Amino acid sequence: MEALRSIGATSVPVVAVGDKWVFGQSLDDVAKLTGIEYAAKAQLSPEQLVEKLDLILAAAQRYLCQFPADKLDTNVRGRKRTYRNLGYHIFRLQEAFLEVATGAEGMVIRELLNREAPAEMATAPQIAAYGDQVRKSVRDWWEGLEDKSCQGPVETYYGTHSLHDVLERFTWHSGQHVRQLMMLLREDFGTEPDRPLSDDDLAGLPLPEKVWDD
Helix, strand or coil, X not given: CHXXXXXXXXXXXEEEECCEEEXXXXXXXXXXXXXXXXXXXXXXXXXXXXXXXXXXXXXXXXXXXXXXXHHCCCEHHXXXXXXXXXXXXXXXXXXXXXXXXXXXXXXXXXXXXXXXCCCCCCCHHHHHHHHHHHHXXXXXXXXXXXXXXXXXXXXXXXXXXXHHHHHHHHHHHHHHHHHHHHHHHHXXXXXXXXXXXXXXXXXXXXXXXXXXXX
């Protein structure tokens, strides 16, 4: 990290060429820096992303309530995150997005995203109810948004990006965790997810190939 700090980088992943560097989260920036040809996939419109996001959050509400209540505070596959906090995180991501998009917070930072579920959200139904609040907040934000092109700049811990790009990243981030919930229900609990999301439901999102990193 000391070498990264010496060139001005504050977090990882970073790609550096000499004394020039970019955050690894943006493949466009990496391609420009390295000169590697990169054909970016067509991006869903902001309106399509908002629609996908609501589908994803509704699915998260269903799946979280399918996990055994006595397992919610168990770490997921030995990771330092419980099922309860994983479920909460899916909705917290979007609340954090709204805080930045509406100006309540000035910048997307990891601390905004990685908060743990508060004590009053001890059960799956309580977290699902929080999900209802977040879904409504997203709908209200979108309906009241004047510039629906979402081209304005947003400061993040991985650089400055358009609101459109940040919305896309937060949408697929929650989508990836919902894929994980489906996998965990099937593989670890022998439970078929209630109305599982299909590939078509998630089409157009730049999701990782793997659902879970071993």
